[in-house]
Amino acid sequence: MxxxxxxxxxxxxxxxxxxxxxxxxxxxxxxYLCAILEAQERHDWLGVADGIEYEVLKLISKLDV
Structure with missing residues (x-):
């Protein structure tokens, strides 16, 4: 965009x-973090967003912070 x-x-x-x-x-x-960084290097913004939304947030939501 x-x-x-x-x-x-x-x-x-x-x-x-x-x-x-x-x-x-x-x-x-x-x-997942490596995949997100690789997606950023490729300018694959959908890949970055999906990695954050579907993988990283899922793991973070399990933390007790």
Whole structure:
């Protein structure tokens, strides 16, 4: 939609929010984070959004934070 800058800023904010939780995140989140970063490098914004929405949020929702 031509909002790459805004999407990157939102992703940065998401990463900033995740950083304090990194020690609590399960190790099985790593492949999902790598896939999201790879999707970002390919400019596959739908892949980035899907990875966050369907994989990362599912794992984070299980945390007791």
């Amino acid at each position: 031509g909002k790459e800058g805004q999407a990157n800023e939102s992703l940065r904010e998401c990463i900033d929010l995740l950083t304090p939780m990194m020690q609590q995140l399960p190790p099985d989140i790593n492949p």
